[in-house]
Amino acid sequence: MGIDWTPAVTFFFKVEIMGFKDVSDYAFKEVSGLSVEVNSEEIKEGGENSYAWKVPVRASHGNLVLKRGLVKEDSQLSKWVQETVISNYQKKLELKHLNISLLGIGKNDAVESLALWRVLNARPVKWSVSDFDSMKNELAIESLEFAYTHFVKLKS
DSSP, rough: OOOOOOOOOTTTTEETTTTTOOGGGGGEEEEEEOEEEEEEEEEEOOOSSSOOEEEEEEEOOEEEEEEOOOOOOSSSSHHHHHHIIITTSOOOOEEEEEEEEEEEEEEEEEEEEEEEEEEEEEEEEEEEEOOTTOOOOOOOEEEEEOOHHHHHHEEE
């Protein structure tokens, strides 16, 4: 019996933001920033000059960046970003959880989740739109950047 395995591709993914119903809020062209790094602190031992101990301190996570075509202003995601970033935190800060699924084709040609990460306590920290250039024929892309506390891998 052979191994029935196909490597995952990066272009087949889904992003879900907990509590948002509008499917247009799930359509992204790119996801980046799903990373964790353990920071270290250097401790120099008295009398030992040939090395220093590096001990783990805490984990830090990069910002999650989602990119998509510029959409209408009244989407739930756009409203959340506006209320959080552009309104200068005049409303209560609302944290959200996001699911990022790497998808593949499974048995019977059904779409299935190959890996799933849950990003916890995310909040928008930056919004930007791509440059406008009359000499190019490109879509207007908005970038949404989120800070988050941590993520967990739920499926692999």
